[in-house]
Amino acid sequence: MRNKLKSIFILIVLFCINSYGQVKISGVVVDEQNQSIPFANIVFGGSTIGTVSDENGKFYLESDNNYTQIEVSFLGFQNKKLPIKSRDFNLTIVLVEEAAQLGEVFIYAGKVKKKGNPAIAILEKVWARKRQNGIYLFDQYQYEKYEKLEFDMNNVDSTFMKKKLFKGMEFIFEEIDTSNITGKAFLPIFINESVYNSYGRNKGGKKLREDLIANKNSGFNSNQNVIAFIKDLYVEYNVYDSYIKIFDKSFVSPISKTAGVSTYNYVLSDSAFIDNKWCYNIIYYPRRKGELTFKGDFWVNDTTFAIKDINMKVNKSANINWVKDIYIEQEFDVLNDSIFLLKRDYMMSDFSINKKEKSKGLYGKRTTMYKNYEFNKPKEDNFYAKESNIYEESIYNKTNDYWSLNRQEKLNENELGIYKMLDTLTTVPKFKRLYNLVSILGSGYIEFNNFDYGPIFSTFGKNDVEGWRIRVGGRTFLGGNEPWRLQAYTAYGLKDNQFKYGVSGKWMLEPKSRLTIGAGNRRDIEQIGVSLTTTNDVLGRSFASSSLFSSGDNSKLTSINLSNVFMSVEPKQNLELRLGASYRTLKSASPDTFNLDYWVDEAQTIKKSDVVQSEIDFSIKYTPNRKTIGYGVERNEVSSTYSTLFLNYSRGIKGVIDSDFNYEKIQFYYKQPILIGGFGRMFTTFEVGKTFGEAPLGLLNVVPGNQSYFTIDNTYSLLDYYEFVTDTYASIHVEHSFNGRFLSRIPLLRKLNLREIVGVKSVWGEISDKNRALNASNINYLAPNKPYIEYNVGIGNIFKVFRLDFSWRGNYRDVPNANNFAIKGAFGFHF
Structure with missing residues (x-):
């Protein structure tokens, strides 16, 4: 964002x-009572160049040709021709009702009947032949x-x-x-x-x-x-x-064909030759306010019933943020007198x-x-x-x-x-200062030639272990398309009086296949167990370890020392293969209140409080239809509406650099956004995983809780950290935003452009007897053998940037200290 x-x-x-165009005019179309006439036709005399007035009767029209006259028309009113100047703005055009037809003419500003409507008859022929035109042939x-x-x-x-x-x-x-x-x-x-x-x-x-x-x-x-x-x-x-x-x-x-007639009013307005083809002109406008609709007109050929030209302008009352107008034109050419391209x-x-x-x-x-x-x-x-x-x-x-x-x-x-x-x-100093300011606000980094300092939003934090935390860091930046990048940071806790740091680098050896190698090391304090699907991202640190954003206990933090090396390649666009190796040590950052202890011997007489583990991993990530920009070692994504499939296999190897455990872990993650016609957008996320062999708490799959005041993707809003611990799990999240489809029909709420959100989350898991027996920590393992369920209802687009979610548990409501209901919020920039 x-x-x-x-x-x-x-x-x-x-x-x-x-x-400048030769002619530019604007104004408003009204009736004799000075009431605006929406969707009136305004055309330059002797041409097919025209426009349609908006819902307030206003219009603007321009042409490179030197026209001297316009013709204004609307059903039920007399056509009006009037002379214009090359620059004629703020015109007020008064149309007079056709007196001879007042008893039988409808004024088409409201709903138009479907039965007997010639525009609908033409549309039916368009639908019947839409696959018999253009490249489909x-x-x-x-x-x-x-x-x-x-x-x-x-x-x-x-x-x-x-x-x-x-x-x-x-x-x-x-x-x-x-x-x-x-x-x-x-x-x-x-x-x-x-x-x-x-x-x-x-x-x-x-x-x-x-x-x-x-x-x-x-x-x-x-x-x-x-x-x-x-x-x-x-x-x-x-x-x-x-x-x-x-x-x-x-x-x-x-x-x-499926939603047009129930959403729009259609009026057959005119007919004329366009490129030597006889065409019908149909005006359309929405039946209701607040929906995602257009208004405008289109021309249809009378033999192929193909669209020759179409204009579409989004209705201003549509529930869309930051956008005042959307206007679309499409023109089609005729091939061999019949095919429109x-x-x-x-x-x-x-x-x-x-x-x-x-x-x-x-x-x-x-x-x-x-x-x-x-x-x-x-x-x-x-x-x-x-x-x-x-x-x-x-x-x-x-x-x-x-x-x-x-x-x-x-x-x-x-x-x-x-x-x-x-x-x-770009040579003007003042412009450079302005550019730097907005760049800092947007990216969080301050640019210094080939180095970026930041992110500045992470400069200060606070948690129960470190107290106030101060962080400084940066990255190399040589224009955005460089084949290599280095990043580093250091942090200091005023309560524990300890320095932390992280450093990483990667180098793209071959751009076409994006063959890349990288390595890094991080020593820091973090909240582990905030994601089911684990990664070895050296510089990743969740804000869950900052009590500035947390509610409840924030003391279950872990000191981590992680080193990794990796190699990745993209043999096909959006298909990434990655092979890596890591070495980590884990220990409690607050041993007085939380520990990761496990039994070393079967007799349970010897405990160990830190975990030392060497691991190799191989992953496949596929993101079909993902679009990116740039060609450097790091790229920016063009769109977020793509599906993600991620498969990871990792193996812990005992004895390598004093590593403690042998185990195998396999995890699968799938995320799919789905646009459901006029009913909004759904996001579905599915995760499964299993650990084979024995592993202590620090290496198991903790169901991700959310002890913050904000809604966080892929976490459970009502779970605390470490409330559920598993070595085998399956999780599904479904969330649907209706984009205001229902609230937009409530008169008192329509102008607020609020959006309805509903969701359900569920996780099932279990833990083996061997891993239960291994546990010597002060965390009592509880696995959701009966699937845990959580529901949420939300209102989005509050002041265009805020969302409020109401969540409650479907079960496990009698667990000691359970949070059965919560209200959380989230900020976001969304259209």
Whole structure:
């Protein structure tokens, strides 16, 4: 989340740059009683270039052609033609009701009847033929794709430009552009361009391969967080699908067969020739407020019933944070007089703290162009399995001549000026200071040339053993794509008067397969047993060992000395194989209240209080559909909505460097996010594991408790640390967010945009008699032989950033000192 916040902070601070359309107009459409008319048609005279007024009757329209007239229409009102100037803003257009038809005409601002509606009849033919158009008709297809991602600062006015913040940086305002969607002035501050060769197959199992041919960034070239954030915003979608997934949310498509008619009103508005094809124009708008829906119009061909053009604008009352507007356009080309192929896909989002008309924010834009379609050129199965080498330097070093030839849409003067403007901006001392400030707030690190100090949020902590804890640390940073990285920290406890430290390093030997080696050592105090699936992360330290965030007893802490070495490789994208070896010693950090003692002999006469263990481990991690940015030893993730499968095998070897135990441990972890149409998103997590052989408390699987005030993933909110101890376990967590589907229908709650969350967690486990007999600690082993169950109900999106969870036990309620009910919260940045 910090990376995303950093990205947004950076984009907002970098308010960064005259091409004018021939005609720009805006205004409002009203009736004779001065009541606004939503969803009215406004079209330039003699053209099909137009727009639809919003729910408040407001509109903006722009064209490069020199039009002198517009025509405004809405069912039940007389069409109105009026002359316009090249710059005609704040128009008030009054439509008059058609008196001759007042007895039989419906004013389509509310619900529209389905029966006998010609728009519905046309939609039924679209649904029947949606798989008989475009690339679905061919066994194989290929095309060239050009993608442009852009961010702009919007609502720039003279007052804003005169702020002291920009003193010394006034040159960034030399050229300002205007949005042809909203009419707002904006400054382009970031562009990322890509060229792809795409190959697909429909027959014999759907496959798609995309080879990145060229990539170019302007602005934030080295800031992988910003690029990752922008990439995460825009995913592929298909208007023929029932739901269109944007910002991890499912919007009902206006072409949806399953949910369209129950969600939208449809009105047949017009018909005209477009590219020599006769087409029908259908206006649609949502039946209810607060849902994830669009409004707009689309043109449908009268013979193939394929979509020729479609405009989609998100309803402003939709339950989505930080986004004031979303606008989508898709244009389709005609092949052989019958087949419609996607030609241009444009999406614009208006990001803002609130949804007020004059609030300043950022435009995020994606333009995707397609050309040179070819069909039925057979490819072998292994062709689609191969992956292009995205680390090839030539991809990122294309000449200006190359880009001039391969851009399917030319950059305007402002976009081209970003390259020069940001090069100049990075030399301005004031800009550097601003950039450093927001970078610190976002990432938690302070940048010093090739070294980052931090994370600053871990500088202070407190627990029962160390008292107040002071920590300093840092990492190397050479731009974000370096093949190696070193990290280190040291900490000191004012109560135990002891220094702690950690150091690690890794080096990527071969970028294509990501062959990497690494090693590290850490001596510190931590709360073990806060995760069922264990790892040997040298620098990982849970905040569970800090009483700043804890409730109840916080004294069951462990002193750990961990060293490890590893080698990892990715033979296939998103498939990581890792082989490692570790050596650790464990002992209680507070022996007066907690210990890890175990019996050395069968007669139980000799105890040992520390654990010494050597271990080798092998793991497989698969994250299908995960997208990353960058090509260094560390990369940033583009999206979090991917599944994760993790399988780990480890073996403890007795006698190696005085190691105490022989055992084998196998663990499996699976996490799957599921978008369920208009019913929100579900997360499911499943874990199983077993330890073969004898092992003491410090090496067993402790069911993770949560003695903090916050909701923490994959822990049990009502369990204390060490309440359940197992050597064999199975755990499942299911949580579903309805994204406000029900609360948005309650009038008094609708405007709060609250979101409902429900969940259930359960864990089963057992512990062998041999491991029970081994135990000499003051922890009484209790395994959940009867599965432990926990339920929670939550309200999310409180003030857009807070979530409140109410949890209660389903069983084990009579256990001594059991927490049967708890209220916990969590902060988060979510759309």
